[in-house]
Amino acid sequence: MKPRSLLPSRWRSRWIRCSETLIEAWIRISGFSSVFLVLAILFFIFREAFPVLSRPGFSLTEFLGSVEWYPTSAQRVRYGALGLLVGTASVTGVSLLISVPAGLGAAIFLSEFCTGRTRETLKVVIELLAAIPSVVWGFIGLTVMSQVLRWATPAAVGVNLLNGALILSLMSLPVIVSLTEDALRSVPDAHREAAEALGATRWQLTWRVLLPGARHGILAAVLLGTGRAVGETMAVLMATGNAVNLPTSLLDPVRTLTANIAAELGEAPAGSEHYRVLFLTGVLLFGITLVINLLAEWLVRGGRKGR
Amino acid sequence: MNKPAESTNPFRETEAGARQRRLESRVRLALAGLTLLLILPLVAILVHLGVEAWPALRWSLLVESPRNGMRDGGLWPAFVGTLYLVGLSLVVATPVGVAAAVYLHEYARDSWVNRIIQMAVINLAGVPSIVHALFGLGAFVYGARLGYSVLAASLTLAVMTLPVIITSTRESLAAVPASFREACWNVGATRWQTLRAVVLPNALPGILTGVILQVSRAAGETAPILFTGAVFFKSVTPGDLFAYRLDEQCMALAMHLYTLSTQVPGVRPALPAATAVVLLGVVLLVNAAAILVRSRTRSHRRW
Numbered sequence: 001m002k003p004r005s006l007l008p009s010r011w012r013s014r015w016i017r018c019s020e021t022l023i024e025a026w027i028r029i030s031g032f033s034s035v036f037l038v039l040a041i042l043f044f045i046f047r048e049a050f051p052v053l054s055r056p057g058f059s060l061t062e063f064l065g066s067v068e069w070y071p072t073s074a075q076r077v078r079y080g081a082l083g084l085l086v087g088t089a090s091v092t093g094v095s096l097l098i099s100v101p102a103g104l105g106a107a108i109f110l111s112e113f114c115t116g117r118t119r120e121t122l123k124v125v126i127e128l129l130a131a132i133p134s135v136v137w138g139f140i141g142l143t144v145m146s147q148v149l150r151w152a153t154p155a156a157v158g159v160n161l162l163n164g165a166l167i168l169s170l171m172s173l174p175v176i177v178s179l180t181e182d183a184l185r186s187v188p189d190a191h192r193e194a195a196e197a198l199g200a201t202r203w204q205l206t207w208r209v210l211l212p213g214a215r216h217g218i219l220a221a222v223l224l225g226t227g228r229a230v231g232e233t234m235a236v237l238m239a240t241g242n243a244v245n246l247p248t249s250l251l252d253p254v255r256t257l258t259a260n261i262a263a264e265l266g267e268a269p270a271g272s273e274h275y276r277v278l279f280l281t282g283v284l285l286f287g288i289t290l291v292i293n294l295l296a297e298w299l300v301r302g303g304r305k306g307r
Numbered sequence: 308m309n310k311p312a313e314s315t316n317p318f319r320e321t322e323a324g325a326r327q328r329r330l331e332s333r334v335r336l337a338l339a340g341l342t343l344l345l346i347l348p349l350v351a352i353l354v355h356l357g358v359e360a361w362p363a364l365r366w367s368l369l370v371e372s373p374r375n376g377m378r379d380g381g382l383w384p385a386f387v388g389t390l391y392l393v394g395l396s397l398v399v400a401t402p403v404g405v406a407a408a409v410y411l412h413e414y415a416r417d418s419w420v421n422r423i424i425q426m427a428v429i430n431l432a433g434v435p436s437i438v439h440a441l442f443g444l445g446a447f448v449y450g451a452r453l454g455y456s457v458l459a460a461s462l463t464l465a466v467m468t469l470p471v472i473i474t475s476t477r478e479s480l481a482a483v484p485a486s487f488r489e490a491c492w493n494v495g496a497t498r499w500q501t502l503r504a505v506v507l508p509n510a511l512p513g514i515l516t517g518v519i520l521q522v523s524r525a526a527g528e529t530a531p532i533l534f535t536g537a538v539f540f541k542s543v544t545p546g547d548l549f550a551y552r553l554d555e556q557c558m559a560l561a562m563h564l565y566t567l568s569t570q571v572p573g574v575r576p577a578l579p580a581a582t583a584v585v586l587l588g589v590v591l592l593v594n595a596a597a598i599l600v601r602s603r604t605r606s607h608r609r610w
Binding site: 020023024026027028029030031032033034035037038040041044045047048101102105106108109110113114122124125126127128129131132133134135136138139140142143144170173177201202203204224227230231232233234238258261262265266270278279282285286289290292293294296297 | 327328330331334335337338339341342344345346348349352355356359402403404406407409410411414415423424425426427428429430431433434435436437438439440441442444445446449450466469470473497498499500523526527528529530533534561562564565568569576579580583586587590591594595598
């Protein structure tokens, strides 16, 4: 039996061709959506930030070189973002000190030292760890972690640099673990087998063959973990104490670039100088994460090409 | 005489071998310890949250409105608001994301075009959430004159979660063997017919996983909706599913947790903890669904 259609066959084939063209056009347009969106993000945050650069009271050297952040001062408004930059750098740095060793260790354990059910369970746990929303992490920092820190350290307030760094390290761990594991897996089996044939133990194999072989991928994993930590907003907003200063100890409160935007954008009237300076710190953040991501991508690609 | 001398036994462990074995077991123990270090705090924190939240975890928490300056009552408006935001962002991001992945994997042949798109996806995924908020404010709230609204907030969320869908769809397309496509082309099907009849049905579970992960990500995000459409408090009828219009602001679970724990003085500690547990429950359930879909397809795969 021939398939029947309501339309005459000539019309039908034209309809098919027409709809196909439309769908393919949609696919092609969507294909470039991400490129378009990245450019749009750049355009819109620049558009809001740009006018401030030509304001008389604003200087870029003060913005990048001063720690005096007084956006609502009655005498003289000052926008020195150095304190925020240092805040971001210190929280990220301390969190990496914790998350990189722990993440690498966990990834090696996952991919080389355990099998079957344990491995699957651990992977699921890590995936769920990655799914916890940042505001919940922030809440944990604010309530649980701050109590722990007040009990364990001489800090007067529990929300400080160390608290933020601990929370951030827990947040970036899943990224580092899963990407490092991927990197270890992507070392060719031939290398593995060659080492095993020579009588290498698991640890010798890991230390002498897998880690050097996967170093690009591991570095990329660390970079992407860094990117996640730099860009994290809600958790650091709630856990770091939010005081703009140069931290001298682990127990000082700090404020990061991201937390600063989240804390102040609500009070800055649209189009005001303060509002535009906040967009400028957004441009700064965008730039930092762009460099980190491109570097990671370049490393992964280079690692693949070198093989 | 009839006992072999120790030194002639070829299977006897040498001194160096024993050292290696001891080192190996120590390393294994240390690595297992590191992994436990990763998991134990998580378990401790979750248990603590559960215990803290227990006095407030009642059914009424879900179906009532906040009362008494948010110090009492439930989460209904926030819950519905999150449904609105997630649903709308899903409707926007899925068609674009899936089509983008199809283009990337099935259409784009020039390697440099492919590479540029690839880099854009990676960077879009890496843009901090607060920068997405700035973009949403500049582009949707002021640029497109949508105002602070459900629409602006969900569009911002859609932009933010697009890479999740693109990446997972692309991976599931890559898992469909090339021979399937070739077989279909050989019987005279066009590219779109091949996609619709062979590639997309086979990639569907993977696409579904991506969409589910997008839901989980969108439900938990706070920063992007903070300045684009979420509001501290809005009074709606409890139990009303159609509580908001698209051009007005709404409450959201994640935002509500932030507000409760930092902006409202004198809240009993059980209430924000219970909000955190509800949010966490939603997100983890959704993720568990994704894991289930994936493991089911893995065991049912026919090739």
